[in-house]
Amino acid sequence: MNDWITFALPKGRIMQDSMELFSKIGITCPEMNENSRKLVFENPELKLRFMAVRATDVPTYVEYGCADLGVVGKDTLLEQGKKLYEPLDLKFGYCRLVVAEPKGMENSDNPLNWSNIRVATKYPNITERYFAARGIQVELIKLYGSIELAPLVGLSERIVDLVSTGGTLKANNMVEVETIAEITSRLIVNRASLKTKHQRIRAIIDGLEKVIGDEVRISQ
Numbered sequence: 001m002n003d004w005i006t007f008a009l010p011k012g013r014i015m016q017d018s019m020e021l022f023s024k025i026g027i028t029c030p031e032m033n034e035n036s037r038k039l040v041f042e043n044p045e046l047k048l049r050f051m052a053v054r055a056t057d058v059p060t061y062v063e064y065g066c067a068d069l070g071v072v073g074k075d076t077l078l079e080q081g082k083k084l085y086e087p088l089d090l091k092f093g094y095c096r097l098v099v100a101e102p103k104g105m106e107n108s109d110n111p112l113n114w115s116n117i118r119v120a121t122k123y124p125n126i127t128e129r130y131f132a133a134r135g136i137q138v139e140l141i142k143l144y145g146s147i148e149l150a151p152l153v154g155l156s157e158r159i160v161d162l163v164s165t166g167g168t169l170k171a172n173n174m175v176e177v178e179t180i181a182e183i184t185s186r187l188i189v190n191r192a193s194l195k196t197k198h199q200r201i202r203a204i205i206d207g208l209e210k211v212i213g214d215e216v217r218i219s220q
């Protein structure tokens, strides 16, 4: 089995973009198109295996070598701070990590005057670091989803969360006040696999790099 390549892919929105990109360098898995509750899919002809995992668990599977390669949002990498080899920005999954607050509040609320604030977020480490660098003390409330609910019910006025279309903020009567980071999906690689399966992994990285470069050039 050691000549197989295993990918850890997040079950959510990144999965389809990942497989679309991989198909451009011949990495495919017809078994994944079947509707099932399976978590591992194989393409025996190409000796490829795909694991469908929670987005936040992708770095763990790659770190421990259960997967040779993984696709994960930069937000998750920044939050977890694991030392993983991250050779490629895959350029999809674009969104921004922002500070937001209820609409109207921004008129009287100058971020330069913040000294002690409460923030609800899925990203406590990034949030803590971001505000600490500016000398702002932050009381963190860790949530696991639907972050935009927090200000509506008085849990916290401010949130740190991802924004893509801006639709969720708007629907919940909130506005962005600061951008913390621009986010895209990244390819991550297990360091030992990079040595033991060097040829196959190098070919995948180089192939993807070329496809992404070509796409960027065409779109410019």
Ligand SMILES: Nc1ncnc2c1ncn2[C@@H]1O[C@H](COP(=O)(O)OP(=O)(O)OP(=O)(O)O)[C@@H](O)[C@H]1O
Pocket (backbone or CB within 6 Å): 010, 011, 012, 013, 014, 054, 055, 056, 057, 072, 073, 074, 075, 076, 093, 094, 095, 162, 163, 164, 165, 183, 184, 185
């Ligand atoms: N609205 C969005 N638009 C574009 N990309 C997004 C958006 N929200 C999240 N992402 C990116 O997709 C990644 C996975 O998000 P997804 O919603 O699929 O999983 P999740 O529910 O956040 O994670 P988990 O399953 O571990 O709780 C995020 O880490 C981020 O990089």
Ligand SMILES: O=P(O)(O)OC[C@H]1O[C@H](OP(=O)(O)OP(=O)(O)O)[C@H](O)[C@@H]1O
Pocket (backbone or CB within 6 Å): 144, 145, 146, 147, 148, 161, 162, 163, 164, 165, 166, 167, 168, 169
């Ligand atoms: O700007 P938009 O295009 O509206 O996207 C932003 C929303 O997408 C993500 O939530 P997700 O759908 O992952 O749900 P969750 O909050 O339950 O994690 C993010 O946490 C925002 O809530």
